[in-house]
Amino acid sequence: MFKRDKSLASECKKELFSQGATWSILKNDKKNFHSLSQLVLSAGPLKSTPAVKHSKTTHFEIEILDAQTRKQICIVDKVSQTSTIHDVKQKFHKACPKWYPSRIGFQLECGGVYLKDYITIQSVASSSIVTLYFTDLGPQVSWITVFLAEYTGPLLIYLLFYLRTPYIYDTKESARRMRHPVVHLACFCHCIHYIRCLLETLFVHKVSAGHTPLKKLIKGCIFYWGFTSWIAYYINHPRYTPPSFGSRQVTVATVNFLICEAGNHFINVVLSHLNHTGNSACFPSPNYNPFTWMFFLVSCPNYTYEIGSWISFTVMTQTLPVGIFTLLMSIQMSLWAQKKHKLYLKKFNSYTHRKSAMIPFIL
Incomplete structure (x- = not known):
C-alpha cells in the first residue's frame, strides 16, 4: 500500500514537472516574441506606403429662380466647388445674354443680402443642388x-x-x-x-x-x-x-x-x-x-x-x-x-x- 502511494506520488511529481517545464517554455516563447516585436517596432517601417489619392471633383447644379415670381429661369450645371458667384454670373449671362454680369444680383433667399462676387459656391452650398434667386439690378457703373x-x-x-x-x-x-x-x-x-x-x-x-x-x-x-x-x-x-x-x-x-x-x-x-x-x-x-x-x-x-x-x-x-x-x-x-x-x-x-x-x- 505504501509502495502504491509512493508510485502515485512519483507520477504526480513527474506530471507536475512536465507541466512546469511546458509553462516555462511557453513563458520563454512569449518573452522572445515580445523582444522580437520590440525590435521590429524600433526599427521603423521598412518602406513608406504611398498614399492613394482620390481625384474626385464635386460639381454643383445651380438652379436660378426669379426673385419676384419664383419661377425657374435656367439651370447652370457642372459648377465646380472652387467656382465663385462671379463665375456663375458669367455662365448665367451666356444662358441669358440680355443680363450683363454687373446687373445680376443673386440671393440665397428672397429679401436676403446680395452675394458678393468673390464668395465660393462651396461656402454657400448645403447639397449638390444650390438655389439662387435672381434680381435685375438695372444699369450699373x-x-x-x-x-x-x-x-x-x-x-x-x-x-x-x-x-x-x-x-x-x-x-x-x-x-x-x-x-x-x-x-x-x-x-x-x-x-x-x-x-x-x-x-x-x-x-x-x-x-x-x-x-x-x-x-x-x-x-x-x-x-x-x-x-x-x-x-x-x-x-x-x-x-x-x-x-x-x-x-x-x-x-x-x-x-x-x-x-x-x-x-x-x-x-x-x-x-x-x-x-x-x-x-x-x-x-x-x-x-x-x-x-x-x-x-x-x-x-x-x-x-x-x-x-x-x-x-x-x-x-x-x-x-x-x-x-x-x-x-x-x-x-x-x-x-x-x-x-x-x-x-x-x-x-x-x-x-x-x-x-x-x-x-x-x-x-
Whole structure:
C-alpha cells in the first residue's frame, strides 16, 4: 500500500514537472516574441506606403429662380466647388445674354443680402443642388467712374464761372469791377481740393471693383455739380463782397484749409496700405507723421480733415452757399463715420475704444 502511494506520488511529481517545464517554455516563447516585436517596432517601417489619392471633383447644379415670381429661369450645371458667384454670373449671362454680369444680383433667399462676387459656391452650398434667386439690378457703373465724374464736374464748372464767360455775368460790369484777392485764392483752394481727390482716386484709393446703380451716379453728380454752380456763381460774381474781417480772416482760413487738405491726403495714404483681411488685421496706428496723430482721437480722421477743409473754405469766402454745402456734407459724413466706427469695433480685435467717430470729444 505504501509502495502504491509512493508510485502515485512519483507520477504526480513527474506530471507536475512536465507541466512546469511546458509553462516555462511557453513563458520563454512569449518573452522572445515580445523582444522580437520590440525590435521590429524600433526599427521603423521598412518602406513608406504611398498614399492613394482620390481625384474626385464635386460639381454643383445651380438652379436660378426669379426673385419676384419664383419661377425657374435656367439651370447652370457642372459648377465646380472652387467656382465663385462671379463665375456663375458669367455662365448665367451666356444662358441669358440680355443680363450683363454687373446687373445680376443673386440671393440665397428672397429679401436676403446680395452675394458678393468673390464668395465660393462651396461656402454657400448645403447639397449638390444650390438655389439662387435672381434680381435685375438695372444699369450699373463702376465706382471709379462715379468718383471721377463727381470730382471732375466741380473742377471744370468752377473754372467756367471763374473765367467769367460772357453768358454768365454782364461783361461791362465784370470789366468795371476789380476782383478781390480772395476770389483768386478761393479758386486756387477749390481746384486744389478736387485735383487732390482725382489723383487719390487714380493712384491712392483702392477703389472697389464692384458696381453701383446708375441712378447713384446721377444723384451724386446733381448734388456736387449743382452746389458747385451755386457756390462759384456767388464767389465769382462782380458784386461779391469780401469777408468781414479782411485779410486776417482770409489768411487764417487759408492756412487751416491747406493743413486739412494735407492731413486728409496723408490719412488716405495710410488707409490705402491697410490689410483688412485675415486674423492679423488691425486698426491703423499713428506714425511719425503728425497728421496721423488724429487716430488717437477719432476713428475716421479723413472725414475730420474733410469737414475742416470745407469749414475753412466757408470762413475764407463767407458765403451762404458754401455754408449750406458744408452743413450737408458734415451731416452725411457724420453718418458714415458712426457706421464705420461701429464696424471697427466689431472687426478689429486690437481696436481700442476711441472717444469719438469723427469730431474729437463730441461726435
